[in-house]
Amino acid sequence: MNCVNHADRQAVAQCKQCGAYVCEECRQKTQGIAKDYGVLCPDCFRRKFEEIRDYYAGIKSKKILSATVSLICYIIGIVIMLISLPGIWGTIKVLIGLLLMGGYCAVASWRFASNSIDEYDMKHGATYVITDTGISRDKSTWLKVVFFILGLVFGIFITPVNIIRWYIQAAVNKKRVADCEEVIASV
Numbered sequence: 769m770n771c772v773n774h775a776d777r778q779a780v781a782q783c784k785q786c787g788a789y790v791c792e793e794c795r796q797k798t799q800g801i802a803k804d805y806g807v808l809c810p811d812c813f814r815r816k817f818e819e820i821r822d823y824y825a826g827i828k829s830k831k832i833l834s835a836t837v838s839l840i841c842y843i844i845g846i847v848i849m850l851i852s853l854p855g856i857w858g859t860i861k862v863l864i865g866l867l868l869m870g871g872y873c874a875v876a877s878w879r880f881a882s883n884s885i886d887e888y889d890m891k892h893g894a895t896y897v898i899t900d901t902g903i904s905r906d907k908s909t910w911l912k913v914v915f916f917i918l919g920l921v922f923g924i925f926i927t928p929v930n931i932i933r934w935y936i937q938a939a940v941n942k943k944r945v946a947d948c949e950e951v952i953a954s955v
């Protein structure tokens with residue numbers, strides 16, 4: 769059998785993905801970088817790295833979106849907090865400011881609590897309660913509410929850290945995308 773890429777060369781291996789035969793040069797070219805995926809032919813190798821590139825590009829976009837939305841809300845929150853209003857309007861203003869500055873963090877905390885409860889239920893069995901009126905689930909809503917409020921209050925401090933973290937993660941993933949492009953171009 770000859771190489772799928774070099775018709776005049778003897779094949780030494782088979783692509784793990786599609787079964788195509790590859791010569792020593794093709795094998796070496798793709799094996800070193802894609803050692804986690806076994807021997808791949810140039811086509812499958814390229815496709816694999818396009819997949820990885822798209823995956824990192826997706827993470828990058830998500831991080832930029834989260835960071836930007838949080839940043840805008842945070843700035844608007846600060847501005848609203850700084851406006852001085854009399855009486856009840858002052859209280860409403862503080863609540864809206866809190867919500868904008870910590871809202872994203874509060875939702876994230878709620879989701880974190882939900883996931884933790886789900887995980888606990890999966891390991892230890894769900895917490896069903898049988899009463900006269902039927903079976904009820906979810907005893908743990910209070911925990912989610914606690915996490916939500918904690919997120920809202922501490923979001924003022926956590927959100928700026930998150931914004932910086934997300935922008936850094938976006939930059940890291942942008943670099944990964946570029947690295948993948950380089951590998952794809954080299955095949």
Ligand SMILES: [Zn+2]
Pocket residue numbers: 783784785786787788808809810811812813
């Ligand atoms: Zn292949």
Ligand SMILES: [Zn+2]
Pocket residue numbers: 771772773774777790791792793794795
């Ligand atoms: Zn070849």
